[in-house]
Every structure is written in C-alpha cells, then in structure tokens.
Amino acid sequence: MATRIIYTHTDEAPLLATYSFLPIVSAYAAKAGVEVETRDISVASRILAQFGLADDALGELGDLAKTPEANIVKLPNISASIPQLKAAIKELQEKGYEVPDYPEAPSTPEEEEIRAKYDKVKGSAVNPVLREGNSDRRAPGSVKAYAKAHPHTNKPFSDNSKTEVATMGAHDFKSNEKSVTLPADDTLSIVLEKADGETVTLLAELPVLEGEIVDATYMSVAHLHAFLENVLAKAKADDVLFSLHLKATMMKVSDPIIFGHVVKAYFKDVFEKYGADLQAAGISANDGLGAILSELPKLEKGAEIEEAIKATIESGPRLSYVNSDKGITNLHVPSDVIIDASIPALVRNGGKLWGADGGEDDTLAVIPDSSYAGVYRTVIEDVKKNGPLDPATIGTVPNVGLMAQKAEEYGSHDKTFEIPAAGTVRVLNKAGDVLIEHDVEAGDIWRACQTKDVPIRDWVKLAVSRARDSKTPAVFWLDESRAHDAALIAKVTKYLADSSVVGDTEGADIKILAPEAATAYSLERLRNGEDTISVTGNVLRDYNTDLFPILEVGTSAKMLSIVPLIAGGGLFETGAGGSAPKHVQQLVEEDYLRWDSLGEFFALVPSFEKYAEQASAPAAKVLAAALDRATATFLENDRSPGRKLGTTDNRGSHFYLGLYWAQELAAQTEDTELAAAFKGLAETLAANEDKIVEELLAVQGKPADIGGYYLPDPEKVTTVMRPSATLNEAIDSL
Numbered sequence: 001m002a003t004r005i006i007y008t009h010t011d012e013a014p015l016l017a018t019y020s021f022l023p024i025v026s027a028y029a030a031k032a033g034v035e036v037e038t039r040d041i042s043v044a045s046r047i048l049a050q051f052g053l054a055d056d057a058l059g060e061l062g063d064l065a066k067t068p069e070a071n072i073v074k075l076p077n078i079s080a081s082i083p084q085l086k087a088a089i090k091e092l093q094e095k096g097y098e099v100p101d102y103p104e105a106p107s108t109p110e111e112e113e114i115r116a117k118y119d120k121v122k123g124s125a126v127n128p129v130l131r132e133g134n135s136d137r138r139a140p141g142s143v144k145a146y147a148k149a150h151p152h153t154n155k156p157f158s159d160n161s162k163t164e165v166a167t168m169g170a171h172d173f174k175s176n177e178k179s180v181t182l183p184a185d186d187t188l189s190i191v192l193e194k195a196d197g198e199t200v201t202l203l204a205e206l207p208v209l210e211g212e213i214v215d216a217t218y219m220s221v222a223h224l225h226a227f228l229e230n231v232l233a234k235a236k237a238d239d240v241l242f243s244l245h246l247k248a249t250m251m252k253v254s255d256p257i258i259f260g261h262v263v264k265a266y267f268k269d270v271f272e273k274y275g276a277d278l279q280a281a282g283i284s285a286n287d288g289l290g291a292i293l294s295e296l297p298k299l300e301k302g303a304e305i306e307e308a309i310k311a312t313i314e315s316g317p318r319l320s321y322v323n324s325d326k327g328i329t330n331l332h333v334p335s336d337v338i339i340d341a342s343i344p345a346l347v348r349n350g351g352k353l354w355g356a357d358g359g360e361d362d363t364l365a366v367i368p369d370s371s372y373a374g375v376y377r378t379v380i381e382d383v384k385k386n387g388p389l390d391p392a393t394i395g396t397v398p399n400v401g402l403m404a405q406k407a408e409e410y411g412s413h414d415k416t417f418e419i420p421a422a423g424t425v426r427v428l429n430k431a432g433d434v435l436i437e438h439d440v441e442a443g444d445i446w447r448a449c450q451t452k453d454v455p456i457r458d459w460v461k462l463a464v465s466r467a468r469d470s471k472t473p474a475v476f477w478l479d480e481s482r483a484h485d486a487a488l489i490a491k492v493t494k495y496l497a498d499s500s501v502v503g504d505t506e507g508a509d510i511k512i513l514a515p516e517a518a519t520a521y522s523l524e525r526l527r528n529g530e531d532t533i534s535v536t537g538n539v540l541r542d543y544n545t546d547l548f549p550i551l552e553v554g555t556s557a558k559m560l561s562i563v564p565l566i567a568g569g570g571l572f573e574t575g576a577g578g579s580a581p582k583h584v585q586q587l588v589e590e591d592y593l594r595w596d597s598l599g600e601f602f603a604l605v606p607s608f609e610k611y612a613e614q615a616s617a618p619a620a621k622v623l624a625a626a627l628d629r630a631t632a633t634f635l636e637n638d639r640s641p642g643r644k645l646g647t648t649d650n651r652g653s654h655f656y657l658g659l660y661w662a663q664e665l666a667a668q669t670e671d672t673e674l675a676a677a678f679k680g681l682a683e684t685l686a687a688n689e690d691k692i693v694e695e696l697l698a699v700q701g702k703p704a705d706i707g708g709y710y711l712p713d714p715e716k717v718t719t720v721m722r723p724s725a726t727l728n729e730a731i732d733s734l
C-alpha cells in the first residue's frame, strides 16, 4: 500500500473547517510530494455504509490502523445519541436515500437486523475502532506560553457557593467491581441464572488472552432510584440547579439507561400517571425530554401530558439548562451534556450553570457512579478553598492514557446488560469454572470490561518514556481498593521493574496514587507552576484531557493528541475536544465559524514527520518543521478565531496559517527546490493580506446555506467556507 496521509471528513464544525483548511494542506503537501487522501467517516456516511450506499471507510481505516503504514489525521466526530441518529436518518431520507426508519421496538428478524446495523453507528463508534494504540495528549509548549501571556478567566466560586458533586458511593459500578487476570487464553461466557432456575446466556463467547484483565460489576437500580430521590430532594431543599453529568455517547449502552432513570425520577408523577401511554406510543425516557415532547402531539393525551411535564418542572427542583432561550434542559437530549466537557466548563464558570431564565446559579452536579466522581469533587473543593486556578502561572497536567484495543469501560458495550429478571450473573471459563458472580435484581445494569496485556505494557512503556523525555514526574491514577485497579497495579509494578519492557527508569519519577489523591497532588503542583503527567485508564484519559486543558489553556481544542499505534503507524487526533455543535448554529445564523483549528495544525506536524519516515520522504519533514514554526508565529500574532462577528473567524485563521507556512517554506534552506516553489505564493499572500481579509470579512453577518446538517451539500459548503476569490486563486494556482 502506498504511503499516504488520510485526512478524515467528519461532522459539524470540524467538517466545515475542513472545507476551508484542507485545500491549503493538500496544495502544500502536493508540492512536497506528500499524498493526502480523505475518507468520510461522518455519521451520515456511516449510516449509508451500513446499507451499502457508501463505502465502509471506517472499516477500511480500522484495518489500516493495524498496519505500520497507517497515518491518519482524525478530526472529532459526532458520537450519535438516538435522537441524533434519528435526525440524521430523516435528513438522509429527505435527500432521497433509501435508508429505513430506526426501529424503536424491533419485532421481526428484519427489524432486528436494521436495528443491529444502526447500533453499529450509534454512540462512540469511530474512536474505539481507530484507537489501536494508547494516548499521548498534552498542551504544546507554545500553547502554554500563549495561555500564560493571554490568560483566559477561570471565575472564582462565590464564598458561600453551594455547588457540589453528588454520587452514589455504594451499590454502584465502583463498589460492586470484581476482577480476574486470565492465566491462559480462554473463551468465557456470561450467563444469568434466574431465581426460578432458568438459565439465560447473555454472551455465548468472549475470547480472552493470557494476561488479560477481565472485570465485572453492576449498578443496582433500586439504589440508583433511592439515590436519585435523595438528590432531587437535596437540590430542591438547597435551591440549586439540578444537573446530570454522564457519558451517554461513549458509554452508549449503560449511560442512556441511567439517563432514562433520571428522567423518570425527575418526572416521577408524570410517569406514574402516563407511563403506560408513553410506553404504548414507543416513547423512551432514555432518549430524553426533547424526544418525549416532540412525540406528544401524536398522542391522544398529549396536551395533558405536556401540562403535567410543565407543572413538574415548575414545582420540582430547578433544572439546569443547555439553552435557556430555546427551553432546552439538562434532561432534553442524552448527548447534550457530556461529562468530560461539561464539568470543566462548570468549574471554569465559578461553579455555576444556567437556569430556565438564563440566569446563572450554583448546581448540584449529579454523577451517579462513584468510580471517577471523586476527581471532580476534589477539583471543586480545591477551587472553593484555594480560589480559581490562574492560567498565567499554573503548570500543566499532560496525560498518557490506556486506550488501545477497547480497553476498560469504553469497550464494555457488547458486555453490558439491563438485567431482565432477578438471579445471579456468572462469568464462566470454558472449563465451566465461575470466575466472577453477582446477585442481581431485574433492571440492574451489569457490565464486564476487558483490558488486554499488550496494551498495558505499551501504556506503561509510553508513560515512562514521556516522563523520561519531558523530565516530568508521572503519576499512575490507580486505586488499590478497586478490584480492576488492583489488578492493573500488579502489572504496572511488574513492568516498571522490567527494563525489557520500559527501558531505563533511572531518573524517572513515578508514583501510583488513587484518583482523588492524584488529583489533589497534581493540583497542588499545578498551583506551584509544576507539571505532572497523569497516567490513567481510558475513562480518566478522556476526563483529564478536557479538565486540565480547559482550566489551563481555556479549551481542549489546542491539545496535541497523538496515538502511537501499536502496529507502528500513527493516528493523530486533532485536539481533545468534540465537534462543537453550537458553532454550526452560529455559522448558519450569521456566517461566522468560531472553530479553532489549532488542533489540526498540531496534528499535522507529527503526521508529516511520520510520513517522512514511512515514505523516506525528507521533504515531508521540511513541511512539518515549517508548519511547526508557522503555528508558533500564528500563536504569537494571536490569529485564532475570535468568538464574535467582525473578527477573523476560522477561515481567516486558515489564511494566516497558510501565509506563515508559505513564508517558512520559502525561507528555509534545507530543500531549495521547495523554497523556490513557495516563494511566489508567500509573496502573493503577503501582498494581498488586506484584500483577502476584506473578502473574508465581507460575507459575515448574514445567514449561510450549507444545505443540510448531517450531510451538508459539498458545493454549498465550499462556497461558504472559501469566500475569498483572491485566496482561492493563490492556493489553487500553486
């Protein structure tokens, strides 16, 4: 397979930005003989692929990620909740694609098959496929320097702030966890023996490898209900906003169920009275209040139910709102409030969220499972006690995350079950021995997780090499009182002592601390201006790489996010954040895109470097070095998009990056042919700066037509995202 860089087409804001930025990248790369191709892994394209109407680009890239040739630049994509999936299906149908409706309650084999296809598209369906390596995310030095010179505001909590985290702490995933490390390759099975003696096979075959850690746990639904009743009463008594924080996208099986329980608990009276009507109409609380409200007009008692819902909101604990103007509550859509981004945004905002009237207030942040809630609780307590973190002076907390081969909770979906009847769930080996068992009740959410040994070794090795290379202390965030973590600690300790795995650890400062202690330790160092690498499992990888960047540099979009693939290739993620749906809304309303592509700029540097190595193409290295210097100039000159109309937006930021990059290429002496090729463009762009900026600003302020949301029209988007004829001509004639 010829070496090439695959630049992914995804969704929402990063997709729009791609229409502006990729023409520049492709033109520059072509001059250096670097091949850049695109693959469409948007949610729309993945739906079409399931029904044979588009290529299976994700499948292709998943295979590629397992080879040394892989060089993939992966932009953030939508991890679709059911309401988003249905909206995408509707848009495709309206555009003439023959894709079936989403079967809410499949009753025939054909419907089951359709449902299974959509389940492959649902939730976080891209990242786990491409992430065939562990994760190295950090704020580049230039970004830290920029943040220190131009600190954003982390607001203080008020003296009597009532904001706090509520979590179960018992009878939840954390407290019920059991773990085993497999002594040999095996095939496990998961069975439920019901109280009446009948045996149900939940999963017939679960192949495992020697040294693999398998754990299982469950959340008791009865205790979840009791907890929710308490927290709803507490939010009401304390007169704070009630907000729920889950990861319904990544935890696509368990968390929508938990979300549904919260919706049902908040609207308890409504569900007691009208639950049967809603169920009969195929309306699921798991899809959120938004989905319920939009289906009500079709119901005979629709108006009555809507009144009851309104009355509950008025009399119940005050809800936090995602968009007060549009009446979108925290409980509207399971994917609107995603914990990794939502809690850091809350901390940055002085512990306040928004209420029904758009005013800010303190909140009771509800995180049902206690596995990682303590991290956020520790941060909130720290900020309450010591004041906000000051971006001008604090250090940094980079992350090395265990992620490969669907490690831990984020790979648990095919092993997660809403238990149909009381009994005992058992994990058995092939010989029939019981490895793990739990007594469960109907409705409990039971799940198993797998963590393979090869990724663990690779992760420990990566942590040590990052600690050594950056001369930064590293802390493994592992809790010996948690069964899974205890198994992991045994391996970490073993591999740290094995130089054949980690090389020389001389001089590397490495600790193991439980997550809360690790948070406190890292925060103390952070306040002293010191850096501490967090070495974590997959969930804290996700949480920490939004949390610390948002507090340190204002956003996780500016992160360097590298996935050294175990097979030798490279996956370069662009930033650590998501696809910023609010940004699309702004573009459509006023032709202004505030998406910051720094993550893309940073990802391309190591991607070109990798290409240089893979294809023995020194010109790619020159391209990388020039881009790196151009990005530094870009930051020095403050060329990132502003937030408001009338300033340089995403498109203008690409012009400046293109200008600086061309100037760097023209000025370098390593590859004189390349320098000559860019001389003219660098001059043209510099000479036309005012004209280009004017052309880019001229379009702002009016609605923009992109011809769709999930599958926008490429021609229309091109027109919107490339509005400067002068810039286009210069780039296209390179």
Ligand SMILES: NC(=O)C1=CN([C@@H]2O[C@H](COP(=O)(O)OP(=O)(O)OC[C@H]3O[C@@H](n4cnc5c(N)ncnc54)[C@H](OP(=O)(O)O)[C@@H]3O)[C@@H](O)[C@H]2O)C=CC1
Residues within 6 Å of the ligand: 075, 076, 077, 078, 079, 080, 127, 249, 335, 336, 337, 338, 341, 342, 555, 556, 557, 573, 575, 576, 577, 578, 579, 580, 581, 582, 583, 594, 595, 596, 597, 599
């Ligand atoms: N790697 C991936 O593929 C990821 C995908 N996702 C997906 O993204 C979607 C949205 O998730 P959400 O939790 O809202 O998180 P986002 O990171 O998309 O958004 C949170 C906020 O962060 C800011 N932000 C994020 N990226 C940028 C950027 N490049 N430039 C400027 N600001 C940025 C925006 O703030 P403001 O509005 O103030 O400008 C945005 O509203 C979901 O579908 C989710 O599943 C989420 C995380 C990672």
Ligand SMILES: O=C(O)CCC(=O)C(=O)O
Residues within 6 Å of the ligand: 079, 123, 124, 125, 127, 128, 249, 250, 340, 541, 542, 545, 576, 577
């Ligand atoms: O895949 C997803 O849904 C989100 C991924 C994410 O948030 C992350 O990796 O930081």
Ligand SMILES: [Mg+2]
Residues within 6 Å of the ligand: 340, 542, 543, 545, 546, 576, 577
């Ligand atoms: Mg994340």
